[in-house]
Structures are given as C-alpha cells and as structure tokens.
Amino acid sequence: KNEVEQSPQNLTAQEGEFITINCSYSVGISALHWLQQHPGGGIVSLFMLSSGKKKHGRLIATINIQEKHSSLHITASHPRDSAVYICAANMNRDDKIIFGKGTRLHILP
C-alpha cells in the first residue's frame, strides 16, 4: 500500500464545477505538497502546507493533521485546469518525499 494515496485517479467535470481532489497519508509528515503537471510534462508546485489552509486564486488547499488528510479544491473550474494533480509528503522519519500517483483532471468546455 502506498504511503500517500490520492482519489479519485481520474476525474472529468464540466466547466464551472467545483472540484475536490483528496490525499491521505499513513505516517507522520512534516509538510505536504500539491503539484500540477500539464500534458507537456512540466511540473509546477502549487502549495506547500504543514497546517490549516492556503488559497491562491481559484485554488484552495487544506490539511487536517489529525486525520492525515489533505484536499485540493478548484472553484469555477476551467478547461485550462486540465492536468494531473500530484500530492507529495515529506516523511518525518527520514525527511524523504513520497508522491501519490496523481489525479488526472479533465474539464470539459
């Protein structure tokens, strides 16, 4: 079982819909990252969280340390949001980073 699990694996939605991608982890972490990978392959870091909530434009990331769970929300989704969204966590035990397998998001116009 992967120590960082994401759901759903694939998500198709209509433009304008509110999107939620979930990430759960099974061990203690010091930080959690949300990344975006576009079809061209480039990877961009969206958020780094250790507690609470962060917002950037239409993107919101939250983390619940007690429940070992994080969510990435996209409000008013747009076709340009279509990408793979990746959750990653810095492990407390050795500070290494473990990645989820990603969620492929497709927003239809």
Place this chain on the structure above:
Amino acid sequence: NAGVTQTPKFQVLKTGQSMTLQCAQDMNHNSMYWYRQDPGMGLRLIYYSASEGTTDKGEVPNGYNVSRLNKREFSLRLESAAPSQTSVYFCASSERHFTQYFGPGTRLTVL
C-alpha cells in the same frame, strides 16, 4: 533566472551504455533531487542531496550514481543502462521543507 535546467531533453541508449544527466539551478538552493516518473507509478525519488558535498539514497537508487559537483549542479549517472531504466527523469531543487522547483525533464529510452 533560468530556475532548474536539465540536459539532455531526450536520449536513446542501447543496453549497457552509460550516460550522465545534468542538472543545474540558479536559486541558491541547498537541496537537490533526482526523480523518475513511470506510467502508473507516480514520481519516485532516486537520490537527493541536502547540501553541497552530501548525497543520500531515495526510494529507487539501484543502477544510478550521483554527484553534487557544487551548490548549483547535481548530476545523475547510469553506468550500464537497462531497459527498466526507460523513464522520464526530473531534477528538482528547494530549500528544506519549502517549495520544490522542477526542471523540464529528460525522456530516456533504453533499447
């Protein structure tokens, strides 16, 4: 600023050949990383370097060596390439526990 640069962008090798993937960053970061990305597997850490002069194994280090030449540069070497090393390789840099910045990736095919 160029951020994180990687060379080459594409490479085709025959089994048993060697090559070095180059990575450089101009953000004065202490930490640098090498990852591989395979379909259905997500990104996996090969090696990382927390500071100049130090390197540590990640999740999948077998078949690879690394050199942290200076603070800017972190290279990944395949001594004897195998088809199982066909993958997309990403270099990244950060300050510890802060945002990671990724290079554009190297698509490697081993025949």
